[in-house]
Amino acid sequence: MSKVNAVVRLSEIKKSYRRGPEEVRALDGVTLELKKGEVVALVGPSGSGKTTLLNILAGWEDPDSGTIEYSSAPGTHPGNLPWRDIAILPQSLGLIDEMNVRENVELAARLPEGPGVGAVKERIDGLLGVLGLAGFQDRPPSEISIGEQQRTALARALSLSPQLLLADEPSGHQDAAWAEGVFRAIRAAAKQGTSCLVATHNEELLQFVDRIVGIRDGHLVDVEHPGLRPPEELAAEVVAAAESEQPMEPAPDHSPFRSVVEPVEEETQVAPAVKLHPGDDEGDDDLRSKFGPAT
Numbered sequence: 001m002s003k004v005n006a007v008v009r010l011s012e013i014k015k016s017y018r019r020g021p022e023e024v025r026a027l028d029g030v031t032l033e034l035k036k037g038e039v040v041a042l043v044g045p046s047g048s049g050k051t052t053l054l055n056i057l058a059g060w061e062d063p064d065s066g067t068i069e070y071s072s073a074p075g076t077h078p079g080n081l082p083w084r085d086i087a088i089l090p091q092s093l094g095l096i097d098e099m100n101v102r103e104n105v106e107l108a109a110r111l112p113e114g115p116g117v118g119a120v121k122e123r124i125d126g127l128l129g130v131l132g133l134a135g136f137q138d139r140p141p142s143e144i145s146i147g148e149q150q151r152t153a154l155a156r157a158l159s160l161s162p163q164l165l166l167a168d169e170p171s172g173h174q175d176a177a178w179a180e181g182v183f184r185a186i187r188a189a190a191k192q193g194t195s196c197l198v199a200t201h202n203e204e205l206l207q208f209v210d211r212i213v214g215i216r217d218g219h220l221v222d223v224e225h226p227g228l229r230p231p232e233e234l235a236a237e238v239v240a241a242a243e244s245e246q247p248m249e250p251a252p253d254h255s256p257f258r259s260v261v262e263p264v265e266e267e268t269q270v271a272p273a274v275k276l277h278p279g280d281d282e283g284d285d286d287l288r289s290k291f292g293p294a295t
Contacts, residue, residue, distance in 0.1 A: 120159055
């Protein structure tokens with residue numbers, strides 16, 4: 001690594017796809033460094049290469065050229081890194097319907113490489129509370145709203161305090177108040193040392209990030225944002241909110257951080273659940289694509 005506290009560094013990453021006779025260059029010489037405890041927003045129009053970049057960082061796709069170096073395991077393919085090194089919140093969520101909310105959040109700890117549920121019980125209790133999930137932790141994903149499912153997937157991703165969090169539109173299914181609650185939880189993780197790369201279209205939430213990186217036509221550019229607030233100020237608010245957190249009731253689904261924002265009615269939807277019955281169409285590769293690296 002070229003700089004102190006860098007968690008991962010990408011250098012001159014290129015990735016192209018064929019679309020019929022046309023070659024589409026999704027990433028064209030991308031260089032990016034993510035530091036410990038930093039929240040970076042990845043912004044850009046649809047089709048600009050945001051998801052491709054996240055997939056390459058996660059090891060779900062390989063670049064055509066360029067290098068990726070993780071400080072925790074130099075020379076290791078990202079797809080082989082454990083959950084403690086890299087955790088992913090995908091848009092597909094990938095919750096397991098045979099497990100209840102709490103068991104889904106505990107999944108990383110239950111894996112053979114995990115520390116065991118007992119080692120992270122206190123942290124998981126805290127995540128369930130801060131993200132408004134404690135009141136229905138015994139329900140399966142199919143019995144909670146899509147916003148609650150997304151927050152469950154975020155809690156799962158943060159359960160082992162990973163070195164890197166990759167989050168693809170983490171507030172996409174949240175009302176205005178819970179979108180803020182999600183970003184406060186991400187900021188709290190950053191305060192504990194997690195580097196966070198967050199793809200988002202929500203401009204109002206950019207106040208919660210340390211740096212904004214724009215992507216267009218496969219190229220990255222740093223974006224100036226005069227509205228960015230000092231990380232120390234945001235961290236203090238996170239601590240204050242966590243200290244004042246009260247047990248959440250199962251309904252209505254609204255944020256403990258809400259002040260004057262009225263609850264927004266959330267459409268009841270169910271994200272596709274991962275089935276574990278023998279003979280299902282979901283294979284190991286598809287399970288991995290939903291959860292992120294497990295080994």
